Amino acid sequence: MLKRLITGLVLLLALPAGWVSASDSNEYRLQPGDELLISVWREEELNRQLVVLPDGRISYPLVGHVMAAGQSAEVLEKLLAEHLEEYITEPQVSVSVTAVSGNVAFVFGQVNNPGPILMSRDLSVVQALALAGGFTPFASTGRIQIIREQGAEKTLLPVDYSAIERGGDLSHNHSLRAGDVIIVP
Structure with a gap:
């Protein structure tokens, strides 16, 4: 039993990350149920705490529904900023994952x-x-x-x-x- 556990841990530590992961990055990807804090610098009325919906989307003011599931927080920041440029000059969007329950x-x-x-x-x-x-x-x-x-x-x-x-x-x-x-x- 102990030998199996030790062997498993040695294998785990010895494997290069590319062998155990199908993705190119270890960056966290949003999932339904995740809780987000979204804020826009100097636009406090746009600051929101949201939950990624079961269909993977979020609903955000001035933007509407946006697919969040499968995206990193950084990609979602850029996506929201692009949509908000129509209404705000050079929006600075921040997306923080406050809970990864999904x-x-x-x-x-x-x-x-x-x-x-x-x-x-x-x-x-x-x-x-x-x-x-x-x-x-x-x-x-x-x-x-x-x-x-x-x-x-x-x-x-x-x-x-x-x-x-x-x-x-x-x-x-x-x-x-x-x-x-x-x-x-």
Whole structure:
């Protein structure tokens, strides 16, 4: 048990970031449910605390609905500033993420600390399992599955942690998405 945990942590630390992440950047991407503080310098009437809606959009004065999900705070700042230029000279927009409640994955089954995992950055299966405290002695590490919802469709992704542990087969070290559920039988 301890050997598996140590091996997993060594693999986790030894992997270059590009191998565990499908994105080019570790920058946080907004998700539905995230809470934002948006302010415009010298335009206090435009300062707002907002929640990213379930459809991924926010509603902002003078701009209307804007897609926020999947964007970084910096990209959203630029997008809002572009829309506001029609009404304000050189708007200085600031977007702060005050709560990341929408970007959560879940780990259940034979792990030491099952439950939600807050994903404040890109996260792989191995990283999530480490955050869940590793495996119990009864874990079947060759039969782990990820349940991923994409709209109304659910997909099962197999994860053979034993293969990762034995020889570094990284094809099983999927990047997680908000709402993913990892089941460790």
